[in-house]
Amino acid sequence: MPPSPTSNQSNPPWSRDELVLALDLYLRHRGGLPGKNHPEVEALSQSLNLIGNATGVSKNQSFRNTNGVYMKLNNFRRWDPSYTNSGRTGLAKGNKDEELVWLEFANNPERLAEVVAAINANVESGTTTPINLNEEEEPGFFEAEEGKVLTRVHRVRERDKKLVKHKKDEALKKHGELKCEACGFNFSKTYGADIEGIIDIHHTKPLHTLQPGDKTKLTDLALLCANCHRVVHSRRKWLSVAEVKARYQTNRL
């Protein structure tokens, strides 16, 4: 019998990262879910606490304890056709992201495995600086499907001051100007020659390939105007530079 769904009330809702890791454990034990004391349940509880510490949300002692993990595994059952097809319903309580994470990852085990590995690698490395991605701070910026941890790594890399400078210097040397790789916008041509050096840097590597400690190459970075960069991050499934470029070309006329 699943435990009472009210036993974990004071903890924050599960983030995408957490749901992705839990889904991975769920799918590996789909036929018979592990009990609260199963080593993998304990291991997941520990990983979630690492993420919780990095994101500053693990204030409660019961944060993602084995009971909470066990309950979340039971929550996933209601999205699982192999369970519900036999007329069973699973535990009803849960949040909306649960279903989205299920839809995005449950039928794509390879992608799930890659994202899980990348989240774990970045969390366990301990190099994840405290995550404080305040989504309200930047309206229209969507945390990626892959969750907070990897979103944060992306943001930190594309805001690295030294790299940003190198990338701009390289472009100026090569092309004599800074212009958006998606729409061609050039700030100084549009607003005056004294408006120099303005362009956003976007990190193009897929989030699941972000390993702690690897070096960002200049070729991993793209120059984007503020609008196009905004468009890239304007939905949960981030757009590629090529996709933004194609959209710009089709829609601007």
Ligand SMILES: [Zn+2]
């Ligand atoms: Zn642009």
Ligand SMILES: [Zn+2]
């Ligand atoms: Zn970006």
